[in-house]
Amino acid sequence: MTLRIHFTPADVARVRLADGPHPLRELAAAVRMLQVPDRPLGFAAWGRRALSGLDRRTRLLFDVLPGRASSADFLTTAEPGSVSDMLESVRRTPARRLRTDMERWAELVPRVPAEAHRVGDDPRRLHLLVDVMEQTYERVVAPYWPRIAHLAAADRATRSRHFAEDGLEKVLNGLNPRWIRWRPPVLEVRLVSGHSGDVHLNGRGLLLIPTVFQTLAPTLGHSDSAQPWLSYPIGGADALSRPTANDITTAQLLAEVPQSLITLLGRTRARVLYTIAEHPGSTTSEVARHLGISPASASEHATALRACALTDAHRDRNRILHTLTPAGTTLLNASTPTLQLPR
Numbered sequence: 001m002t003l004r005i006h007f008t009p010a011d012v013a014r015v016r017l018a019d020g021p022h023p024l025r026e027l028a029a030a031v032r033m034l035q036v037p038d039r040p041l042g043f044a045a046w047g048r049r050a051l052s053g054l055d056r057r058t059r060l061l062f063d064v065l066p067g068r069a070s071s072a073d074f075l076t077t078a079e080p081g082s083v084s085d086m087l088e089s090v091r092r093t094p095a096r097r098l099r100t101d102m103e104r105w106a107e108l109v110p111r112v113p114a115e116a117h118r119v120g121d122d123p124r125r126l127h128l129l130v131d132v133m134e135q136t137y138e139r140v141v142a143p144y145w146p147r148i149a150h151l152a153a154a155d156r157a158t159r160s161r162h163f164a165e166d167g168l169e170k171v172l173n174g175l176n177p178r179w180i181r182w183r184p185p186v187l188e189v190r191l192v193s194g195h196s197g198d199v200h201l202n203g204r205g206l207l208l209i210p211t212v213f214q215t216l217a218p219t220l221g222h223s224d225s226a227q228p229w230l231s232y233p234i235g236g237a238d239a240l241s242r243p244t245a246n247d248i249t250t251a252q253l254l255a256e257v258p259q260s261l262i263t264l265l266g267r268t269r270a271r272v273l274y275t276i277a278e279h280p281g282s283t284t285s286e287v288a289r290h291l292g293i294s295p296a297s298a299s300e301h302a303t304a305l306r307a308c309a310l311t312d313a314h315r316d317r318n319r320i321l322h323t324l325t326p327a328g329t330t331l332l333n334a335s336t337p338t339l340q341l342p343r
Contacts, residue, residue, distance in 0.1 A: 001196040003220065005187040005206070005228075012168060012185075014205020017159055018229075020152040021211050023083045023145075024090070025076045025231070027137045028065050029213035034140070035067030040215045041329055042237025042278045050140040060125075061132045063116040070193070072105040074098060075133075077221070083137060091130040098126065144240050152210045155234040159208075175208065175232035179217050189230065192217040201228060212236030237278055258335040268293065272301040276311055276322045277332055283319045 033039050034047055065071045074093045081089075093101075102120030106112045118125045141148075162170045172182035181188045187206075199222055207229040211219075215233050222228035261270040268291075275290045276282060282290070288298035302322055305311040310328035314321045324332070 001194045003189045004198045006200045007185045010203040011201040011205050016207050018209040024086050026213050028076050030140050031065045032067050046240040053139040057132050063113040069109045072101040074101045148212050210234040261335045269301045277324050280323050281321045
């Protein structure tokens with residue numbers, strides 16, 4: 001099932017690249033990711049650190065942002081500005097809109113917990129929810145925001161070059177090829193919900209918003225009053241895999257390689273496999289630099305992993321780029337403990 005976004009010549013002229021991810025949408029995607037057992041490889045260490053700092057009140061946020069369902073619009077449609085301004089905008093959501101959004105959302109999810117229902121009826125519950133949003137943002141997103149912003153800036157520079165050198169077709173077809181396809185004058189978008197239909201931009205153009213935490217399918221937002229927007233992934237496991245300065249030490253990070261994997265492969269080879277998972281597409285020299293070992297040692301271990309079909313190597317000009325195979329992904333997933341949600 002495909003959603004078809006129709007462009008006019010005016011829409012083509014008004015396609016824009018956002019300056020960076022939207023903080024509240026990133027928070028929503030991060031909260032959803034914390035609730036699913038099959039989160040993308042490379043986000044496990046971030047997830048452990050994130051969940052360890054959350055308390056029981058976070059359950060309310062999990063209720064209104066369920067892992068595999070949509071959320072009420074008022075939570076993520078705040079106008080651009082500082083995070084505190086966005087949160088304050090959510091806190092000031094008019095009562096009528098709050099009830100309307102919650103009622104529409106309740107029709108889309110299988111079951112709405114009682115505490116979530118109360119958000120639409122009791123202003124105090126809304127204020128509590130915003131407090132929890134702020135606390136959760138500070139724990140699971142804010143420490144990594146400088147890295148995320150740097151990643152987004154690099155992505156924007158690359159896509160701006162594509163705009164200049166190859167035009168809009170190159171940009172749209174490169175956003176998320178598995179889920180987004182440009183068939184002029186229609187952009188075909190597959191959504192996790194399976195929703196299909198037609199969206200006419202009517203001269204408003206489209207805002208392309210990068211996302212780190214929405215790693216798979218895109219999200220589309222459109223209303224009568226604002227420019228429609230479409231999210232696209234820019235990777236990010238690398239930006240989140242390492243702790244921040246206020247988090248754990250380098251020695252502790254190395255200890256995050258599962259002991260079962262070390263027992264099976266040996267410490268250095270397990271670390272090489274783990275590094276390739278967290279930095280997909282790394283060259284041999286980059287793997288060596290991440291681990292503080294010699295390029296010769298990194299090459300030896302990468303060759304052994306490739307011989308066991310746990311990794312693969314692709315040549316890009318004069319470089320060899322290392323990635324995980326499905327077998328390597330299965331092995332790492334099997335050796336990584338399942339995260340427990342706070343109760």
